Amino acid sequence: MNRPSRLLLSLLSLCLLLAVGGCTTETEVAQPQRTQDTQDTQEQSDQNFDALLAYAEAERATIPAFLSQYPDVYESVVVTGSIEEARATLGAPAGIYSTIEFDYTYAARVDWGTYIPGLDSQRAEIDALCTDAIFPAMRQAGITGPLLVVYTYGDGHSPDGGRSPFPAWEHACWSR
CATH class of the missing domain: 1.20.5 (Single alpha-helices involved in coiled-coils or other helix-helix interfaces)
Incomplete structure (x- = not known):
């Protein structure tokens, strides 16, 4: 529950x-x-959340090395972990997921008309990465229940030139 x-x-x-x-x-x-069942469930939920936060922290620790491999390409990479309802825009079945989000912000303004087809062509590879590496690593870290991994890409600007809090492209993988 x-x-x-x-x-x-x-x-x-x-x-x-x-x-x-x-x-x-x-x-x-x-x-x-509290009955023993609700105590056990709460403890499991707390352990899952702690495992999710530890996994997100381990992923964050890899960011400096990643950024050094791509100088001047990304302004930032942010990794967050949460337990939340999947956003309808992600296409995942409704439900509560242990979620890891990778948010990439390019260092320079991007021509999204050119970039989006390239990113779209990588969806199958991203799905394979989730299935073959990320989901098993999340399980190995002790994360239980439905899993959701979200990749977002943006350049910090909206199409009309203003700053934008939302990504220009996103993709999600999930496992139940």
């Missing part, structure tokens, strides 16, 4: 306890007790 579901269940249980308790003359409110 995911965190939002556990929270909702806990809140509903508390409301039921308060409603039943409100019918008595006692002023004491019963505190909900």
Whole structure:
């Protein structure tokens, strides 16, 4: 059971306890007790989140070497880890995923009309990289449940010349 579901269940249980308790003359409110199952589930969720953060940190540690291989190509590479609902734009089945996102920002403005076909032609290779290397590494790191890896590319500018917080291109791989 995911965190939002556990929270909702806990809140509903508390409301039921308060409603039943409100019918008595006692002023004491019963505190909900964690069962062993909910304690185990919470511990597993915490362990998964910790493993995800450790994996993201290990990936971040590789960024300086990567950037040195491509001087003047990328301004930055940002790696983040989160447990979240997959964005509909990614094409992944709905659900909560342990997500690693690689966000590449080019150092110079890009002609996206030229770059996007090249990036699109690499989707199969990116999928193979996820299947053959990244997902197994995430599992080896102790990350459980559905996995999502998102690659985004941008140049820090929107097509009209302004700064843009969203990528010009993205691709996602997932494993359930």
